[in-house]
Amino acid sequence: VSKLEDRLRDAYLGAADTVAPDSTRGLDEPVRRHAGAGLGRRWGRWGRSVLIPVGAAAAVTVIVVLAAMLVRAPGGPGILGGPAAAGGAPKFLIANQGGFPLQVRDAATGALVAQVPRPADNPAPRGVHTYINSVATGDGVSFLVSFYRNPCRSWVYQFRLNAQGQPSALTPFSAIPSTKSDLYGLTVSRNGQLVGYSTGACLGQSPPAPHVLAVANLGTGKTTRWTMTASNSVVSVSMTPDGRLLCYLGASGAGVIPTSAAAGPVAERGHTVVQAHRFGPSDAITFAVFSPDEKSLYFSTYTQLATGPGPGQIRVEDVATGRTRVVQSPIGSSIGLIGLVTADPSARYLLLELPSGNRSVKLGQLDLLTGKFRYLPSGWMGQFASVNW
Amino acid sequence: VTGPEQAAGDLVASLYRAHGLALIRLALMLTGDQATAEDVVQDAFLGFQRTGAGLRDQGKALSYLRTSVVNGCRSVHRARRRTFGGRVEPDPPVWSAEAEVIAEQDRREVLAAVSRLPVRAREILALRYYLDLPYDDIATTLGVSKGTVSSTISRALAALSRDLKEEL
Numbered sequence: 001v002s003k004l005e006d007r008l009r010d011a012y013l014g015a016a017d018t019v020a021p022d023s024t025r026g027l028d029e030p031v032r033r034h035a036g037a038g039l040g041r042r043w044g045r046w047g048r049s050v051l052i053p054v055g056a057a058a059a060v061t062v063i064v065v066l067a068a069m070l071v072r073a074p075g076g077p078g079i080l081g082g083p084a085a086a087g088g089a090p091k092f093l094i095a096n097q098g099g100f101p102l103q104v105r106d107a108a109t110g111a112l113v114a115q116v117p118r119p120a121d122n123p124a125p126r127g128v129h130t131y132i133n134s135v136a137t138g139d140g141v142s143f144l145v146s147f148y149r150n151p152c153r154s155w156v157y158q159f160r161l162n163a164q165g166q167p168s169a170l171t172p173f174s175a176i177p178s179t180k181s182d183l184y185g186l187t188v189s190r191n192g193q194l195v196g197y198s199t200g201a202c203l204g205q206s207p208p209a210p211h212v213l214a215v216a217n218l219g220t221g222k223t224t225r226w227t228m229t230a231s232n233s234v235v236s237v238s239m240t241p242d243g244r245l246l247c248y249l250g251a252s253g254a255g256v257i258p259t260s261a262a263a264g265p266v267a268e269r270g271h272t273v274v275q276a277h278r279f280g281p282s283d284a285i286t287f288a289v290f291s292p293d294e295k296s297l298y299f300s301t302y303t304q305l306a307t308g309p310g311p312g313q314i315r316v317e318d319v320a321t322g323r324t325r326v327v328q329s330p331i332g333s334s335i336g337l338i339g340l341v342t343a344d345p346s347a348r349y350l351l352l353e354l355p356s357g358n359r360s361v362k363l364g365q366l367d368l369l370t371g372k373f374r375y376l377p378s379g380w381m382g383q384f385a386s387v388n389w
Numbered sequence: 390v391t392g393p394e395q396a397a398g399d400l401v402a403s404l405y406r407a408h409g410l411a412l413i414r415l416a417l418m419l420t421g422d423q424a425t426a427e428d429v430v431q432d433a434f435l436g437f438q439r440t441g442a443g444l445r446d447q448g449k450a451l452s453y454l455r456t457s458v459v460n461g462c463r464s465v466h467r468a469r470r471r472t473f474g475g476r477v478e479p480d481p482p483v484w485s486a487e488a489e490v491i492a493e494q495d496r497r498e499v500l501a502a503v504s505r506l507p508v509r510a511r512e513i514l515a516l517r518y519y520l521d522l523p524y525d526d527i528a529t530t531l532g533v534s535k536g537t538v539s540s541t542i543s544r545a546l547a548a549l550s551r552d553l554k555e556e557l
Contacts, residue, residue: 004546004555005518011484011499012519016414018483019423024413025431026405131410182407200407201451208451233403251399284399 021131022097089349089365090140090389092165096132102145104165107389110363110377116145119157119170134197135388138188140345143388144173144195146183152202154183175216176223181209185236189243193219194259196246198234213237213248213266215259226257226266241292241347252276254288254299273297274317274324286312287341289350291368295319298327298350298368300341314350314366327368342388351389363387401438404450409434411520412458418515419462421482421504426462433457455520456530459512502552510545513538 092113095103100118105111118130133146133154141161148154155178157170175195176183185198195216201208211228228234228250235249245256248266257270276285279301288299297319302312314327342351350366354375363376409430416426433454484500503511509531516527517538528535550556 002546002556004550004553007495007499007553007555008503008514008518008549011496011503012418012515014493014496015418015483015500016519019410019414019417019426021410023423024410024427233400235399235403 021099089367090344092140092161093351093387093389094135094137094143095387096135099131100147102132102135102167104161104167106165107376113165114167116159116167116170119172121172122155122157133182133184134186136186136188136195137345137388138190138192140389142192144186144188145170146176146186146197148182148184152180152182154179154181154199156183156186156197175218175221181212185234185248187237187239187246189239190241191243193217194239194243196237196239196259198237198248200233213246213257215239215243215246224259224261224263226261226264226269228266232266236287238289238343240290240294242294245290245294246270247273247288247290247297249285249288249299253285254297273319274299276301278324279315289343289347290319291316292347298343312354314352316368327366327371344389349389351387353387400450401434404437404454405434408451408454412454415455415515415519416458416462417483418500418519419459419508419511421484423483429461430458432461452526452529455516456532459516459530463508463512499549499553502549505552506545506548510541510548513541514545517542 090107093105093107094116095105097103100116102116103112104114104116106113122130130147130149133148135143135145137143142158143160144156144158146154146156156173156176158173159170160168162168176197179199180202181199182202183197183199185196187196188194189196195218196214197216198211198213199209200211210230211232211234212225213228213234214223214225216223232250232252235251237249238247239245239259240247243259246259247254247256248270249255253272253275255266255270255272257266261269274285274288274297276283283301286300286302288297290297295318297317298314299317300312300314315324316327317324341353343349344351348367348369350368352364352366354362354364364373365376366373412430412433413423413426416429417423420426420429436457437450437454482500482504484497484504503514506514512531513527516522516530517524522530524535524538527538531538
């Protein structure tokens with residue numbers, strides 16, 4: 001490789017870095033200005049046809065965490081171990097706007113408590129933007145974060161929060177080495193022994209890697225992988241608190257696969273639990289999470305109307321009987337898509353991102369035990385790539 | 390929205406989440422300004438969803454989008470010449486000192502030298518040295534032979550070497 005080629009690569013990376021993730025508009029936003037033949041305004045079209053899928057895609061970066069805030073199992077590597085969070089809704093939320101720093105926010109007030117900068121020891125070249133793919137916690141105290149940079153490299157790091165919400169430094173999570181793929185969908189079992197995740201193809205990867213579900217067993221050091229069919233992708237992943245089941249949300253609906261299953265195709269090792277079209281030909285699911293007792297599957301659906309996103313609902317299915325009921329609809333004053341959704345480690349409190357007019361959003365909290373919903377403080381209004389608690 | 394249309398929308402959203410930014414950055418290399426780059430990429434995704442090309446294969450979908458973006462950038466160049474006629478200038482390219490977005494002078498000089506190359510050479514260099522695509526993929530993206538890719542890179546590097554007074 002010549003010095004000229006090095007200069008070329010460096011110059012391209014410098015130019016690429018001028019485009020920050022939060023500076024680009026989404027597919028549903030209008031063209032800013034006329035740029036040439038055939039490039040007209042298309043707000044309406046994208047607003048109708050892509051807004052909802054984009055919302056669903058946003059949920060890709062949101063990890064539904066199931067690990068309960070119970071006493072952790074003794075022994076074992078327990079690298080995700082830490083003091084169990086107190087009862088009630090989580091004290092802190094982790095938000096990000098597509099890249100570092102992560103934001104630690106007070107869940108009650110929305111105030112910014114601390115920030116988690118990009119790890120100093122990460123080998124990604126300086127000046128190359130890294131994208132936060134997912135954040136997950138088993139106890140509300142110890143967190144995993146996966147991030148990605150072009151061309152085609154993902155890392156998983158870990159950090160902890162102290163009682164005041166101040167983070168420790170990010171350190172590499174050795175159980176999941178850096179990988180040449182797009183790694184997201186981190187999820188952690190209650191005892192911190194199992195870490196689930198998904199990987200997909202990178203831009204320009206040839207041949208493209210299929211989407212893969214994986215579970216790393218920190219006790220045995222073994223990682224089991226299941227491969228999705230070529231036409232199917234993984235939107236989100238969650239694990240039951242005991243680590244027995246891995247729940248995945250694909251394009252057509254939510255499925256489940258036992259974490260003890262042998263490696264192989266997802267189509268053979270798992271099965272679909274809920275299909276979106278059950279609720280209507282234009283309905284889709286944006287997240288799915290098991291209750292701690294694994295008897296119920298909570299999920300969010302929305303209906304695509306000609307005028308835009310229809311009402312969002314939180315539904316729950318009795319896994320044994322297959323019966324489904326609506327838990328909450330509509331939520332608060334929201335009439336549109338329920339965007340980002342995450343469950344707290346106890347799987348009791350759902351964190352919802354709700355449209356609020358004028359293209360702004362609000363965050364709300366739904367208590368699945370009492371059915372009570374409340375908006376989080378107005379200071380939460382804003383756009384996040386993902387929010388977790 | 391029917392099932393297949395929904396699946397298409399989901400795939401479009403998924404692809405945009407995973408690759409939209411990188412495609413915008415690729416378009417930036419070829420057009421010089423972010424707003425135009427975003428227009429081109431948005432147009433590519435719109436076309437992708439409309440035609441449904443490659444919907445069942447993520448790899449083909451990506452390849453389709455990459456080709457659409459490169460072609461879209463080429464159309465922008467043509468449209469600028471035809472529509473603006475020099476009367477309305479686009480935003481200054483990011484590699485210009487006027488734009489003040491790339492601080493390092495060396496990077497600006499290199500990108501400015503690249504911008505003086507023929508369009509095809511600029512496309513191939515961006516695919517090769519920004520996306521790190523192998524020659525085969527570049528050939529597929531641009532619809533040319535692998536030999537054309539190789540020879541174009543050689544000629545482009547030679548031209549840059551002269552322009553930047555850098556030995557190959």
